[in-house]
Amino acid sequence: MAISSIQKLTIGFFNVSFLAFLSGCGGGSTMTDNNSNGGGDTGSSINWTQGVFQPSSNFYQQCQVLNEKHWLRSWSNETYLWYDEIIDRDPALTPAVSEYFKLLKTEQITESGANKDNFHSSLPTAQWRAQSQSGVTFGYGFNVKLISPTAPRQGVISYTEPNSPASAQNLARGFEILEIDGVDFINANTQAEVDTLNAGLYPTKVGKSTSFVFKDINTDETREVILNSQTITSRPVTNVKTLADGTVGYFQFNSHNAIAEKPLYDAFNNLKASNVTDLIIDIRYNGGGFLQMASQVAYMIAGPANTNGKIFEKTIFNDQHPTFNPVTGQRLKPVMFTNEFVGFADNPALVVGTPLPTLNLERVYLLTTASTCSASEAIINGLRGADIEVIQIGSGTCGKPYGFYPTDNCDTTYFSIQFTGENNKGFGEYSDGFAPQNTTDNARLPVRIAGCAVADDFSHQLGDPEEAVLKAALGYRDNGSCPAASSIASKQGFAPARFGDTPAVLDTRAGSLAEQNKILPSH
Secondary structure, eight states: OOOOTTTTOOOOOOOOOOOGGGOOSSOOOOBOOOOOOSOSOOTTSBOOOTTOOOOGGGTTTOOSHHHHHHHHHHHHHHHOTTGGGSOOOOGGGSOOHHHHHHHSSOOOBOTTSSBSOOOOEEEEHHHHHHHHHHOEEEEOSEEEEEEESSSSOEEEEEEEOTTSHHHHTTOOTTEEEEEETTEETTTOOSHHHHHHHHHHHSOSSTTOEEEEEEEETTTOOEEEEEEEOEEEEOOSEEEEEEETTTTEEEEEEOOBOGGGHHHHHHHHHHHHHTTOSEEEEEOTTOOOEEHHHHHHHHHHHHOHHHHTTOEEEEEEOOTTOSSBOTTTOOBOOOEEOOOBOOOOSSSOSSOTTOBOOOOOOSEEEEEEOTTOOTHHHHHHHHHHHTTOEEEEEESOOOOOOEEEOOEEETTEEEEOOOEEEEOTTSOOOOTTOEEETTOOOOSSOOEEESEEEOOOOTTSOTTOTTSHHHHHHHHHHHHSOOOSOOOOOOOTTTSOOOOTTSOOOOOOOHHHHHHSSEEOOOO
16 A cells, blocks of 8 residues: 555654745734844844734744744744644743743643643754654663652652663662652652752753662662663663463553664564464553654554555644645645554664564554553554554553644754644544543543553563553453453643642653654654
């Protein structure tokens, strides 16, 4: 099956010249100084009239402060999904470009009390390229699940990366954080203390030395270790194995980043060679990434007969752009189930166009938590649209049916929500996430699907058949029944909800937020 041009998109960073149809409403004031010398603000060289926008192309890559802010203002008005909810402010009144960008988003609150848009962020372009292309981030090599971000808080290591400071210290899933740099992780309640916890837990550069005290939840043994942050290259696909006498395939899928494409290809090839009849994918901590990679995963699960001619996701932009993509200028086409190797990475490991392996399954088991987000949720929604049975084991997902194109201007890459999506059946409203049918949570309104609500089990390693979530999936496969519900559909540990004046430990790094979304690359 041939795939459309939008499906063949490969990663890049924009040199976008917006077309005439992006001019916005009613034109704009005359710009008197278009010089781009990398210097400071041009003062009052660009007049601002509320509600009147020049084309963003007038300011693109003109790297003076006022020009950059006017580019952001026009670009947001053209492409932001909720552009009509942005309060239009004079760019000249906000000194910093980064601070002005923070204002270019909706301020509305959802029914569940969270910010409508928690994913408005930016990164230096070089850092974003390293992160998205190579899986490189700053850290210690462990992923933390924040079970409770406010006092009395709880944070537990959910998994570690091989060949990292954490693995060198024999840290593993199930180690609970007690102290960071002498601050009580559980009970700290001043902003200064919580700032220390956040700075230690989420370093933003190489070489940060941080003292941790951990407790092994299985033995209650405590250990103090000093870790030095470094660039960590993640392994997005791990733990590929067969279970239940070889009939069930399993693997852990942590991120839809560029380097995941080849390991995913290999995982499905291995499981196909093993003739598995069922598949369990562990996406508990997969915050998202490339939407087209999600379509590849769904295709490799379901195969050609189950997906032929079906839409994986129809991308929908704001109401100014019903026909053409406001970023690429192309006529809007849905993302189909992608049946070939796309080559997301700068140096693809396989020839682009290599056919993908398939398991040709009509059901799949997905292990989820509140950290399962966006592109991971798109796998659920896309498969359900193609009548593939999705059985969800764990807790409710985060609820993020939105995405964006990372867009570079003046060496900064911006992430601003630009589209939402619908599956082959026209369904796409899951802003409260997906949750197993027996979930006991009345605070949200998740889309309930077949499966079992089971709390994350940190007393066993991921992939262990005795680990509670995986054990429940295997049990459901055997007899269609669930253990007593032990999990709720909650946003805990995922994105900032509204905590009032209580200081919270939260990973609000732009890179983290950017990964937790559906991303379409440039072409």
